[in-house]
Amino acid sequence: MTKLALCTALLATSALAEESLLSRTTVGLETIGAISLTPARTQGGVGGGLHAAFALDSHWQVHARAAWLWGLGSHTLLRVGAGWQREGTWRPLFHAGLALGLGGSLDFSVADRPPSRAPTVGLVVGAALLRFQVESVIVSALELEAGLSTEFVSFGPRAGVTVLSLSVPLGP
């Protein structure tokens, strides 16, 4: 009997934990435009992507984003980061993270160095001021992002705007 009670308790705890993890994880879609401008590379475009975020508590979250952009060829933009969000219906988010650009770009030689073949790496900070939670759905418009890029030859600014983003929790 004791064993049965213990097993039941463990299963219940596990289910609660799973439920909690799912409900703290949101996934969504976004449309974005981004550009990176260094002396050795111009990379950017407009497109769309997917994102996932995990709430560490009521304010802090970590997130991962993948987007596919067209303009100067096509390239994949991967971003990971962490951010702080306000509680409530109006949920502005402030975040920082890393960006990785893979694929098409306009490349330039700098001095005697040939055009870089390395991916574009960036540090970014961003703010989503027009971000709201309606029921369980989070809607965000005109998220702005800025930072620094390099392709391991030169450095320059990068910027981005997430025109519209929709997120929903994975669990109840």
Add this chain to the structure above:
Amino acid sequence: MVDGSTAEKARAIGNEVVGARVFADVVSLATLHSTDTRIDCAGLNTRADTWCNLTNATARHFIEERFRSLGLTPEFDDADTHPATSNVLVELRGTTKPDEVVLLGAHFDAFFMGADDNSSGVAVMLEVARLLATRPLARTVRFVGFDHEEIGLVGSTRHVQSRKRPTVSLVLDCVGFSNSTPGSQGSLPGFPVPAAGDFLAAIANDVSRSRVEEVLQVVKGQPTPAVLAIVAPGRGAGPLSGNLMRSDHAPFWLAGESAVFFTDTANFRNPNYHTRTDTPDTVNQEFLTGVARATAMSIVAWGDAP
């Protein structure tokens, strides 16, 4: 990557360029354009003040005669386009890899005197032909004067469609104008080019990226203008890189072939572009000579590499 002995040979031949000869050819070609009969521009839906001042016939004849004087037999590929098109070309058969072709081309039609656009490119092509005429490379080298680039890359498009495709091509268009004054170089957003217009742009796409790397390698430390390599993504046909496709390399890019484009950037630097003032006195002989060296070095490096 060009091996050391090929690079040395390329540099040695490149440094045999005679600048005065190249410049003299620019003067001759520009003079011929100024006295040539204009093409029939009736029916061309374009600006008459410019398009009715396009010439090609005597420049083609000049190239033909130069090829003959070098002991080469030129070919023509006449086509009944409107206006009629006829590229002129010769091939120097390769010694060990004759089936692999390295192409050097420049368009010979021009508005007004067309000193920079494109007598400069034709003159450089003829100088490289002179340097190589008596010493063939491992690969076949094809020299092509393209007709009617200005009307819409007509000659080069026909060439790509009708001839054996080259292993790699180098196209010259507007290679004689430079200005070292800061601010003299124009650009577009996303093109971080130097402020002074005294560099040679070597433009490639993803297919020809390794070729432009070889150009940079072989001209490094040589008496050539600074070379700015620009690599367009993919085939180069994206909406934001269209300005990189404004010459005879574009049909090669669109066909998926490897091609590099040498230019002084034309109207982004030269205020005489497509005007009556595109005259020989605006061409910088030292810059032109350096471009000829870089061109010869590139062709030898590509043509003679193991």
